[in-house]
Amino acid sequence: MKNTKTRIVLIEDDLALGNSISELLTLSDFEVNWFKDGVEGLLYLNKNIPDIIISDFMMPHMNGEELFLIIRKNRKFQTxxxxxxxxNMDDDVKFKQLKNGVNDFIMKPFKVKEIVYKINNLINLKKNIEKKFCPDPFSKITIQLSEKDFITTLNEIxxxxxKSKIDMGExxxxxxxxxxxLDKRVRKLTTKNASQYIREFRLDxxxxxxxLGEKNIQYLVDETGFSSFSYFSTSxxxxxxxxPRDFIKSIQAEKQSLL
Incomplete structure (x- = not known):
C-alpha cells in the first residue's frame, strides 16, 4: 500500500517542451498524463479526475482558456x-484568466523547481481546505468501540x-x-470478517x-478504491x-423536499 502519487494532466502542444516537462515531473515523482491539445485532454478528463491540470495557453483547436471554462462547468472539477x-500574456488577458478562476501561471522559460513548488503548494492547499471543511466521518471522535485504539489505527490506515487496493499481508x-x-480481532470487535469490514468501510x-452532494458514480468508484464499476454497484x-443510482436519487429528492 504505497502512497498514491499526485496525478497530473499536462496539455502542451509543443512536443519538445511537453516531453521535457513530462519527463521532469515524472522524475519528481509525479504521475503524468500528457496530451498534445485541449480536445485530446478533454476526452481523457471526461472519464478521469486528476489532482491538478497544467495547460498551455496558446494551442490549436482549443486553447487553455476554452478548456478551463469547459471543465469548470462540471462540478467534479471545481476543486x-x-x-x-x-x-507572453498581457495584463488584460492575465487578469481575465484570474477572474475566470485560474489558480496560477507559469511563464516560459521556467525552471522545474518553480513548477514543482507550485504544484505542491496548490495540492497541499486543496488538501488542507478539504480537511477543514469536510471532516473525516471516521475520525477518532466518532469511534466508540471497545479496543478503539486498534480500530482507530485500522481506520486511519x-x-x-x-483509493488503493488493500493487501491483507501489508x-x-x-x-x-x-x-x-487481524481477521480474528476484526470479527471480535465488529462481527464482520476483515474483507467485509474493509468493503463496508469504503461503502460508508x-x-x-x-x-455531501456527489452524484458521479464512477467518481465514487475511483475515490473508494473499488476495482470496477460493477463490483462497486453490486457491493x-x-x-x-x-x-447507487437510486440511493443518489433518494438523497436528491430528500434535499429538494427541504427547500
Whole structure:
C-alpha cells in the first residue's frame, strides 16, 4: 500500500517542451498524463479526475482558456487546481484568466523547481481546505468501540489508502499482527470478517460523499478504491439494499423536499 502519487494532466502542444516537462515531473515523482491539445485532454478528463491540470495557453483547436471554462462547468472539477503555461500574456488577458478562476501561471522559460513548488503548494492547499471543511466521518471522535485504539489505527490506515487496493499481508504488517489475528480481532470487535469490514468501510465513505452532494458514480468508484464499476454497484446494492443510482436519487429528492 504505497502512497498514491499526485496525478497530473499536462496539455502542451509543443512536443519538445511537453516531453521535457513530462519527463521532469515524472522524475519528481509525479504521475503524468500528457496530451498534445485541449480536445485530446478533454476526452481523457471526461472519464478521469486528476489532482491538478497544467495547460498551455496558446494551442490549436482549443486553447487553455476554452478548456478551463469547459471543465469548470462540471462540478467534479471545481476543486481541481488549474495552472496555465504561457510565454507572453498581457495584463488584460492575465487578469481575465484570474477572474475566470485560474489558480496560477507559469511563464516560459521556467525552471522545474518553480513548477514543482507550485504544484505542491496548490495540492497541499486543496488538501488542507478539504480537511477543514469536510471532516473525516471516521475520525477518532466518532469511534466508540471497545479496543478503539486498534480500530482507530485500522481506520486511519484504510482512510490513508482509500483509493488503493488493500493487501491483507501489508495491512497486518502495519498493525504488527498476523493475517489470521487481524481477521480474528476484526470479527471480535465488529462481527464482520476483515474483507467485509474493509468493503463496508469504503461503502460508508461513498455514502458520505453522496450526502455531501456527489452524484458521479464512477467518481465514487475511483475515490473508494473499488476495482470496477460493477463490483462497486453490486457491493453497494448488497450492503444498502438499493442501487447507487437510486440511493443518489433518494438523497436528491430528500434535499429538494427541504427547500
Amino acid at each position: 481541481i487546481p488549474f495552472i496555465i503555461i504561457t510565454a 484504510l482512510i490513508k489508502n482509500m 495491512l497486518s504488517n502495519e498493525l504488527f499482527i498476523s493475517k489470521s489475528t 465513505y461513498a455514502v458520505k460523499l453522496i450526502n 453497494f446494492k448488497s450492503y444498502l439494499d438499493v442501487t
